[in-house]
Amino acid sequence: MRRRTLLTTALALGAVAAGHAPAHRPDPAHNDVLFIGAHPDDEAQNLATFGQWHEHHGLTTGIITVTRGEGGGNATGPEEGAALGLIRETEERAATAYAGIENIYYLDKPDFWYTLSAPLTARIWDEDDTLERIVHLIRRTTPHTVVTMDPRPAGQHGAHQLSARLAIEAFWKAADPTAFPAPGLAPWRAVRLLAQNPHFTHLLGPDESRKPRTDPHTGLPVLGVWSGTPSRVHRTTWAQAERTASRAYRTQGWTSLHPHVPTDPARLDSDWFTLLADDSRPIEAPVRDSARLRPRYAEFHAWAHRTGLPWLANGAQPDHPRRPSTTIPAVSRPxxxxxxxxxxxxxxxxxxxxxxxxxxxxxxxxxxxxxxxxxxxxxxxxxxxxxxxxxxxxxxxxxxxxxxxxxxxxxxxxxxxxxxxxxxxxxxxxxxxxxxxxxxxxxxxxxxxxxxxxxxxxxxxxxxxxxxxxxxxxxxxxxxxxxxxxxxxxxxxxxxxxxxxxxxxxxxxxxxxxxxxxxxxxxLPGHTPAPPTPTTPPIIPTEAATSATSPAALTQAHRTGIPIPAPPRPHSSGSPS
CATH class of the missing domain: 2.60.40.1190 (Immunoglobulin-like)
Incomplete structure (x- = not known):
């Protein structure tokens, strides 16, 4: 009955995020909604949603960005590492301002390169330290809704997976007085937990977001927010406002996006979110365990069961087709x-x-x-x-x-x-x-x-x-x-x-x-392998920009009273397990 009620009533825009009226409190650090992502553009696909919540419901959104994207590409110049990270911070702040977002909290963790491995990312980020920082920020910003990325591993950046996993764990740990206690920080119980769901983009038009949806993998309810809602502030649709904002992510080459979205409402899509928790309790679904999991998917399966959300691992391992095969012949001369x-x-x-x-x-x-x-x-x-x-x-x-x-x-x-x-x-x-x-x-x-x-x-x-x-x-x-x-x-x-x-x-x-x-x-017919050699750890770049060198982060800290993060603990890439 509880799940059926959610499916039939929670699809309205206000019900998705505004289960409670906006908290009119003088605390400048408070945000009604908190998005948690890995890089300075991970929120881009939801700016139409956050903008609508702000304009039509008075809801404020804050963002936690674990890294500044130092490992990403740069379509505008030769900068990389910390210098690139500070450029990407500027881009993120400019883009999210279109949605009325003022507060972005960076955890100063290093972004290295594109990997599908959450475990490898966890070693580079120092998983426990990152989780503690997120828990403390939830307690400081006191959101009622937490939005994060899709935690599932198939075909997705390991940093996206891990930021979502840590957000999910932090959602409940923030309310636990025994988890990461700190002087002056009281536990905080957020109400709703949403995860991005990128698999419904073919559903266009204003009516699709109003229909009850269920994620075919997890069995959890999926909520839609239509991007074609008009904006009085921008005098266009929120889909167009989001496209204009997205073009601010210049280093990622997004200026190549067409500057205009369709004006026909039937050609505009929605933002989709899986509802993971409501009333601070997890939404339950049937569990379908899989056999013969490869290590990366077995690790996610173990995490989902350990976290109390085993249905997230339903179908987490894709059906890989038969891999191609060839023979590399030996030749007598180069x-x-x-x-x-x-x-x-x-x-x-x-x-x-x-x-x-x-x-x-x-x-x-x-x-x-x-x-x-x-x-x-x-x-x-x-x-x-x-x-x-x-x-x-x-x-x-x-x-x-x-x-x-x-x-x-x-x-x-x-x-x-x-x-x-x-x-x-x-x-x-x-x-x-x-x-x-x-x-x-x-x-x-x-x-x-x-x-x-x-x-x-x-x-x-x-x-x-x-x-x-x-x-x-x-x-x-x-x-x-x-x-x-x-x-x-x-x-x-x-x-x-x-x-x-x-x-x-x-x-x-x-x-x-x-x-x-x-x-x-x-x-390799005829090849005699060399004798085994000792395994050496991978050499992974870990240079990261810091909030202490960001004028915008320092100004925000003065305004909100939330201090910039302490320097991350020394990290080691270690050897993959």
Missing amino acids: PAGPDAYPGPELPLTHWEGDTPTPADCSATARLARHGDDLYVLVHVTDDRPGAALAPGDVKRHWRTDAVEIALDPRGDSDDTSTTFKTGIVPRTAPHGGPAAERDADHHQGPAPASMRVTATVTDPYRGYTIEARIPLSALPAPADPDRFALNILVYDSDTNDHTGQTRLAWSPHGTPQADPYVWGTAH
Whole structure:
């Protein structure tokens, strides 16, 4: 009866967030709603909702952002690390102001690179310290509704997963006087807990958000807030206001978004949220346990059961299709050109972005082994070149035309911190040749000195060919000739604004650049693996901007009375478990 009532009555906009009237209290730190995310754009898809709640119901929203996005791309310049983080903070504050948001609290945790692993993220962030900071901020900001990201692991950034997990735990721990006590901070009992649900975007028009919905995976109720509601403040729809705000996230390339959304109400979508808790109690659903879970999904399954929300793990592990397989033949001399590769030609197929024609973007790859060196040849047909990056700015190569080679030497990695990944651009600015780097792997940074890359770019431009020699000794573990795994990916940009439009992969399922579970297998006949070597921890960049260096954060702290965070405890990436 309780769940049926929620499904039929909680879909109205006011009922989603305004179960209680706005708290008219003099406390400048109070927010009625608190969003908890990982990066300075994670709230972007909900600005239409937060703006409506503010304009039509008088509800204020605050934001906790765990990192400043130092590990993300930069479409506007060469800044990275802490310098990029401060730029992204400025963008976030400008964008969220469209929704009437004034308070953004940064936890100063490092953003490293795109991973699907919440456990790896937890080690970099110091999970207990991050949870304690969130609990304290909930107690200081006293929200009645907490909104967070989707905690489920399939195809989602590990930082998104972990920020959602910590928000869920903090929702209840903030009300527990025994959890992270601090002088002057009383327990706080929030009422509602919502999680972003990105799986209903095909439901358009003003009527869809009013219909009862149930998430097909968890069985929990899903609430919709239509983006087409008019805004008196902006004199347009909230969908248009959100689009204008989103274009403020310039470093992420979002200025390439079309500046205008449809004016036809039937073509506008809604923001969707899974209702996890109401009246401070979890919403229950049937539990469907799965068998034969891979380690990353088994870890999430254990967390969901330990947290008292086991239904969140329903269907958490996707049905992976059969992975492609190939044989990498040995050759008697180093290959040069496609005729020197006796193995099969591997087709790279559409994975993400715009669906291309063969002339727009298509690619094939060939593999060979000479001694202890792996050779990879990738031929790309491409009708328009993307922006040429400077030789020292090829990090985050997906901003333009590029090839990525991902290698899992033992075929048993749960995340890419135990793999070798290299990104290669075929040309550099202003008139340079190819350049390579390592990305999101065991040792992100420059390509190893022993690696060799050549490239041929057609003139007039019709595409390019990249050939790479990768010593197997450069991999983080000896190559297992029977379990070796790899993926080859192509990024295609048809613009000069450092944004990509199309992505291809040999094994294109799911999130293939970050998920070793879906990479193809490759046999190395005749290869004798090197003796085992001691496992070394991955080298992961952890430079983070701090609130102490942010004028906006310092001004906010003075206004709200909430101090900026203390420096994070020393962290260690450690070796993946």
